[in-house]
Amino acid sequence: MSSEVSETEKIELSLFLEAIYRKYHYDFRNYSPASLKRRLAQAKDHFGCESYSQLQHLALHDSTMVSQLLPFLTVQVSDMFRDPEYFRAIREKVVPHLRTYPSLKVWVAGCSAGEELHSLAILFREEGLESRTIFYATDINTEALKKAESGVYDLNRIALFTENHRKSGGKSSLSEYYTTGYGRAKFDQSLRERTVFSDHSLVSDAVFAETHLISCRNVLIYFNRELQNRVVGLFHESLVRRGFLGLGSKESLRFSSLADRFSEFDLSERIYQKEGEGV
Incomplete structure (x- = not known):
């Protein structure tokens, strides 16, 4: 009986993802x-559904549902200077x-609510590179992008942000970059x-700029191998010769079909460098 339930659940999940793709053009397949399954279990509880089929019915017949579903389908958990050694x-x-480039472009792919973007903007300001850098902050979730653009975070998160910044080699006090009020901290508009900011899907959209650094952390772990290879190919196409790619602590290019196109610049922190032409 349990195997029958499992097979039915697989079918329902597949149909649900196909429905979301065909109706709203968000591709999670x-x-x-x-x-x-972990994240949609939370969605089923939240919307009072017992099955993916019920969730699919709601999504297909209520166009407002997709914006409510996206936070469950996408990963929105991060902190400023998360994994400080990476930023160090x-x-x-x-x-x-x-520093050797006259101008720079940095892509924060899957920027969520903007914690990593602000971390890099502060780091580049402290290192004197901000004035020559354009940052691209992209995410599939437009509500997350709005949060990133606002630069507002709960005040109870600031202590961790501050400690992470210090451990990352910060050259100033994080408090220099925000003001507080009503239980929130708002980071300076100048950092943005x-x-x-742009809605961009790593699953279906193309390269939009030539970049020197791409930071895409804790995103690939949610993709299957085929999609991981597609995204790494996208990053390779976007990066300049000898450009850098930073991944999350549990991610690696080692099993990617494109691994030989990158060198392991700092393997412990999952920072890779695009190989030069002809290598």
Whole structure:
């Protein structure tokens, strides 16, 4: 009986994802099934549904549902300077290379609510690179992009942000970059003046700029191998020769079909460098 339930659930999940794609053009069909099941279990509870079929019915017949479903289908968990050693490696090892360019473009792919964008903007300001850098902050979730553009976070998160910033080699006090009020911290608008915010899907959209650094952390782990290869190919196409790609601590290019197109610049922090032409 349990195997029958499991098979039925697989069919329902497949039909649900196909329905979301055909109706709203959001493609989650190649996301990791295990990850989707965990997140959609929360969605079913939230909307009072017992099955993916019931959730599908709601989604197809209520156009407002898709914006409510996206936070469950996409990953929205991050912190400023999350994994501080990663940002220290960017600061101490990658920045010296970036200094050699007269102008820079940095892509924060899957930027969620903007914590990583603000982290990099602060780091680049502290390293004197902000004025020559354009940042691209993209996400599939337009509501998350609005949060990123606002630069507002709950005040109870600031202590962790501050400690992470210190551990990352921060050259100033994080408090210099925000003001507080009503239980919130609002980061300076100046940190976002050189940022282009855009709705962009790693699953279906094309490259839009030539970039020197791409930071896409804790996103690939939610994709299956085929989609991971597609996205890594997208990043390879976007990066300049010898450009840098930063991934999450549990992610790797080692099993990618495109692994030989990158060198392991700092493997412990999952920072890779695009190989030169002809290599």
